[in-house]
Amino acid sequence: xxxxxxxxxxxxxxxxxxxxxxxxxxxxxxxxxxxxxxxxxxxxxxxxxxxxxxxxxxxxxxxxxxxxxxxxxxxxxxxxxxxxxxxxxxxxxxxxxxxxxxxxxxxxxxxxxxxxxxxxxxxxxxxxxxxxxxxxxxxxxxxxxxxxxxxxxxxxxxxxxxxxxxxxxxxxxxxxxxxxxxxxxxxxxxxxxxxxxxxxxxxxxxxxxxxxxxxxxxxxxxxxxxxxxxxxxxxxxxxxxxxxxxxxxxxxxxxxxx
Amino acid sequence: xxxxxxxxxxxxxxxxxxxxxxxxxxxxxxxxxxxxxxxxxxxxxxxxxxxxxxxxxxxxxxxxxxxxxxxxxxxxxxxxxxxxxxxxxxxxxxxxxxxxxxxxxxxxxxxxxxxxxxxxxxxxxxxxxxxxxxxxxxxxxxxxxxxxxxxxxxxxxxxxxxxxxxxxxxxxxxxxxxxxxxxxxxxxxxxxxxxxxxxxxxxxxxxxxxxxxxx
Numbered sequence: 001x002x003x004x005x006x007x008x009x010x011x012x013x014x015x016x017x018x019x020x021x022x023x024x025x026x027x028x029x030x031x032x033x034x035x036x037x038x039x040x041x042x043x044x045x046x047x048x049x050x051x052x053x054x055x056x057x058x059x060x061x062x063x064x065x066x067x068x069x070x071x072x073x074x075x076x077x078x079x080x081x082x083x084x085x086x087x088x089x090x091x092x093x094x095x096x097x098x099x100x101x102x103x104x105x106x107x108x109x110x111x112x113x114x115x116x117x118x119x120x121x122x123x124x125x126x127x128x129x130x131x132x133x134x135x136x137x138x139x140x141x142x143x144x145x146x147x148x149x150x151x152x153x154x155x156x157x158x159x160x161x162x163x164x165x166x167x168x169x170x171x172x173x174x175x176x177x178x179x180x181x182x183x184x185x186x187x188x189x190x191x192x193x194x195x196x197x198x199x200x201x202x203x204x205x206x207x208x209x210x211x212x213x214x215x216x217x218x219x220x221x222x223x224x225x226x227x228x229x230x231x232x233x234x235x236x237x238x239x240x241x242x243x244x245x246x247x248x249x250x251x252x253x254x255x256x257x258x
Numbered sequence: 259x260x261x262x263x264x265x266x267x268x269x270x271x272x273x274x275x276x277x278x279x280x281x282x283x284x285x286x287x288x289x290x291x292x293x294x295x296x297x298x299x300x301x302x303x304x305x306x307x308x309x310x311x312x313x314x315x316x317x318x319x320x321x322x323x324x325x326x327x328x329x330x331x332x333x334x335x336x337x338x339x340x341x342x343x344x345x346x347x348x349x350x351x352x353x354x355x356x357x358x359x360x361x362x363x364x365x366x367x368x369x370x371x372x373x374x375x376x377x378x379x380x381x382x383x384x385x386x387x388x389x390x391x392x393x394x395x396x397x398x399x400x401x402x403x404x405x406x407x408x409x410x411x412x413x414x415x416x417x418x419x420x421x422x423x424x425x426x427x428x429x430x431x432x433x434x435x436x437x438x439x440x441x442x443x444x445x446x447x448x449x450x451x452x453x454x455x456x457x458x459x460x461x462x463x464x465x466x467x468x469x470x471x472x473x
Contacts, residue, residue: 002390003382003386003388003412004389041456046388071277072277075278075281075454075455075456075460076411076455077411077413095273096273097277099271121310122269122309122310122311123385124310124385124413125271172387172413173387198381201372201383202384203383203385203387203388226383226388227388256389
């Protein structure tokens with residue numbers, strides 16, 4: 001193998017400002033998306049994901065400008081998620097300089113949207129974000145369902161069936177978040193990640209629950225993920241991307257370091 | 259002072275290509291995004307990017323009336339093909355139940371396959387997505403200041419197989435060893451995305467904008 005496993009920092013953007021911003025001494029303005037992106041790029045991030053958490057849809061244009069500004073200066077793949085509901089949303093983000101968009105709720109309510117999007121823009125730019133929650137009892141074989149509304153609403157959709165369907169519809173990648181682990185800092189749900197990774201042909205990004213560097217390596221080694229996404233451990237300056245890569249390399253994970 | 263034309267035929271994110279070229283070219287240079295065949299023919303350098311499916315790309319090239327201009331440009335001035343912009347330079351692609359391409363080079367574009375695996379039998383994901391090593395198999399001005407084996411960003415499900423081994427400028431391993439860059443005379447083309455490959459990719463683009471078109 002020579003394809004590197006990817007480390008992807010995720011930045012939440014509210015009204016054009018990064019929230020929970022990086023506390024790097026080098027950064028003068030912790031809320032500036034361009035400064036954050038530049039910093040992560042210098043440290044060796046393999047891609048960047050921006051999640052638009054702006055509540056009001058009136059301010060969606062702000063995100064387009066964020067993407068334009070970042071894409072002018074930072075030359076690694078950029079994914080944008082949050083509020084992607086129509087083909088026109090995708091076109092605007094791609095035209096602004098995004099390489100991929102991540103589709104979450106809109107896929108659950110209208111699965112055909114993923115097929116249309118992949119058909120129109122190509123699978124390479126369509127990431128399907130899956131929020132999964134374990135519904136099996138302890139001791140039972142693992143079963144997970146898709147949840148919406150930040151993990152509050154069950155949909156009754158089985159995760160493994162769903163990801164296989166999204167793969168067949170032309171998703172180019174799956175961004176898998178364990179809603180049980182999100183925010184807990186106890187590590188990814190590696191059993192979930194492995195089962196999803198084995199159920200699809202396309203790459204899987206593990207997300208939700210990272211609290212230390214070992215968790216990142218475990219997501220690859222135990223979860224069989226192709227990439228790992230994390231927010232808080234990088235933002236708060238606890239760990240640098242370069243440290244994460246050095247640790248993963250020590251565990252036998254191939255990473256980009258040149 | 260020169261004009262670098264990026265061919266726009268409606269396929270994919272070309273903004274990044276333009277942005278990256280603007281970072282590496284001289285202040286007086288002009289980077290234009292154009293679908294106009296005449297503007298292509300007037301430019302000193304051509305960048306031919308592309309994303310999506312081969313069938314759509316070929317249809318778009320013909321709808322925009324760009325086939326001849328691309329072929330003429332590829333015959334005489336520094337020309338850089340990127341990703342799908344490399345694949346469609348070949349005779350034929352397996353994609354979309356078979357697609358005839360521009361036929362500037364002899365060869366075929368093939369699918370990695372659903373059961374793609376590495377030599378030890380581990381399943382490999384398709385598309386091949388992420389940072390992989392580009393092994394330089396021939397010296398070329400576009401490799402200047404780029405270490406052999408440097409990683410570039412890839413995203414593709416099909417790969418190139420050229421008839422003439424003398425065309426191959428780089429290979430990459432992903433289950434198989436495939437051709438990740440080709441070069442002949444004034445044409446250089448690569449499977450990966452230099453515009454998304456951080457400093458290494460910018461160096462390649464810098465080499466391109468300064469290249470005299472001689473191998």
